[in-house]
Amino acid sequence: MDHRGDSYHWNFSFNYIDWAVKHGPFYLNDTLVFKYDPTPKTFPHSVYLLPNLQSFIKCDLKNAKKARNTTQGARECFEFVLKRPWQPHYFACSERNGFHCINGTMKFFVIP
Numbered sequence: 001m002d003h004r005g006d007s008y009h010w011n012f013s014f015n016y017i018d019w020a021v022k023h024g025p026f027y028l029n030d031t032l033v034f035k036y037d038p039t040p041k042t043f044p045h046s047v048y049l050l051p052n053l054q055s056f057i058k059c060d061l062k063n064a065k066k067a068r069n070t071t072q073g074a075r076e077c078f079e080f081v082l083k084r085p086w087q088p089h090y091f092a093c094s095e096r097n098g099f100h101c102i103n104g105t106m107k108f109f110v111i112p
Contacts, residue, residue: 010034011045030082049067
């Protein structure tokens with residue numbers, strides 16, 4: 001199953017925690033699709049995988065793993081397959097010194 005953020009894609013004005021709740025449950029081998037516009041008229045975005053719930057809550061990105069930078073979600077998008085059963089996958093945007101995560105909109109988690 002593909003889980004796409006509706007027509008909003010991966011952007012600052014959409015609440016992805018609400019999206020994850022609304023579109024769950026998620027299953028092993030589901031594919032999350034991140035698509036974002038890297039043009040100068042929009043804020044740049046990235047996709048990071050955070051290591052744990054504490055990092056997710058605090059938007060602490062120092063131990064996060066960069067999944068895609070600000071240009072790698074454009075055109076064909078970035079797909080992430082859920083491969084760890086019963087383990088949370090934490091996602092966030094790190095741009096603007098973490099503000100996109102800190103404001104609570106550009107972060108979410110799923111547990112397949």
